[in-house]
Amino acid sequence: MQIEKKSTVKDMTSGNIGKQLILFMIPLLVGNIFQQLYNTIDSIVVGNYVGKDALAAVTSTSPISIMLVGFFMGMSTGAGVIVSQYFGARDEKSLRKSVHTAIMLTIILGFAFMLIGYLITPIMLKLMDTPDSVMADANTYLRTYFLGILGLMLYNMASGILRAVGDSKTPLYILIFSSILNIILDLFFVIVLNLGVAGVAYATIISQFLSAVIVIGMLLLSKDIYSLRLKELRIDMPILKKIVKVGLPAGLQTAIVSFSNVFVQSYINHFGAEAAAAWGVYSRIDAFVILPMQSMGLSITTFVGQNAGAGQKKRIRDGIRIAMIMAIIITTVICIPLVYFAPKIVVLFNKEAQVIAFAALFIRVNELFDIVACTNQIQAGALRGVGNAIVPSIVMIFSFVFFRQIYLKIVSMLTSSIIPIAWGYPAGWICCSIVLFIYFRFNKIA
Structure with a gap:
């Protein structure tokens, strides 16, 4: 497989490992920040220009949307791992099959999730014990989403797919464009119209659709x-089986955890x-902290995937080891x-005292514990990079x-x-980090 001199892969x-991880992570991190801006700007706009009930409708429904989107993201992780391994192994034929299988799978799942999400929204909102004052807005937002x-x-x-071959910059540029567009549309739909x-739901789906058109076009x-x-x-089918083998456990994990978070909510x-x-x-704030x-x-998933393919x-x-140290420090x-500065940051979303x-x-009471979560994020990413998605899931x-539901029930x-x-x-987080630490202590993944 020949890589062109001007290729983005x-x-x-x-x-140098540390330099590669940082250079790969930075555009990925900035891209994730802009992706989080979708929901965050939605929250800030409705919290300041509509009210606390609308703010609750937009923010408290996240576990429901993440339940389906998170399942797909797991499958997307599986596709990325397979692509990165074929790239590392210099297997161009299998690489191309994996790319086209992944996109076709996305189209099929996209229409399925559109229907499923629309139908289950009222059921999930009732299951989540959504306050009556929030119910109508929450139903409107989620179904539109x-x-x-x-x-x-x-x-x-x-x-x-682009990140799996080492290109984390192109998705970033597209995401910056769509995030800025989302902010403009948010303000227009909510304040002007x-x-x-x-309105914030319309702004989100229009921006996301345009970002998809651009990246698929590229x-x-x-x-x-x-x-x-x-x-x-x-x-x-052989490629799909490999994607499912890695992606299904991660997807089910995210979907099940998100379903569990419905009960936390x-x-x-x-x-x-x-x-x-x-x-x-x-x-919304914690989503930025864990980015x-x-x-x-x-990054470590792509790094491990390529190096596993190369032996x-x-x-x-x-x-x-290097990824763990950097994640904890940051x-x-x-x-x-x-x-x-917690209160000064919260006031950006809503100014009601309570x-x-x-x-x-x-x-x-929560944020400093995110430091503990660094270990399970890096270890789980490394395991998925070698194709072992079952253990972290x-x-x-x-x-x-x-464990979390038992804890909540007791307290x-x-x-x-x-x-x-x-x-x-x-x-x-603490339970997960302890168990994965024990697994790594007694099982070498490479």
């Missing part, structure tokens, strides 16, 4: 080895619309000032679903305070 099987989900899925799969939560016009050709667009919702809105604000570790986890075992071990630097008080409390399902019976409920997330 990045061979990570040789060279699911009608445009195909654009989000196509963008993420195509971007995952007064469309409320429906793959079609590309002359590189990963280019997309309509005549090659079909499902290759229900515990918070018992404390009223102010608490629901505040938990949503905390979740460096998630980006490094994705570079020592390089894999060194990469995991997360610590972010968390400490965030805890101190919402600010709850959200600042959630941030201060099982561990995360146990920690984030069963809700022992106390009426919201603080132990808010500790449900850190409890799962």
